[in-house]
Amino acid sequence: MTAQRARLNWTGTAATTAIRQAAARGLLLGAEHVLQASRQRVPIAEGTLERSGAASVDEQQLAAAVSYDTPYARRVHEDLNARHSPGRSAKYLESVLPQTAGDVQAIIAAQIRRALR
Known part of the structure; x- marks a missing residue:
């Protein structure tokens, strides 16, 4: 039986970097x-x-944020007694998080898959 040889090029650091950037x-x-x-x-x-x-991202912590920057953004977000136009509401940011969570996970996964090709 003949000895078989194999060569392996380890690119762990490059792969980790690519994954973090994609994430x-x-x-x-x-x-x-x-x-x-x-x-x-x-x-x-x-x-x-x-x-x-x-929308912003802290690449070191791999954390994202969505914010509204007006002096009254928090008050409008939290005031459940205010009247708004149809389809508009208080908790405008908080209420979409559960509905978009699956989409966000799929978006992140797609970027990571693309980086690993």
């Missing part, structure tokens, strides 16, 4: 998806609150 990209795309969904529910008077929405 960060997926987190940003996922946060933007949540932002877009929440913009469909933001109460509108002049549109300032809706335009103040932003």
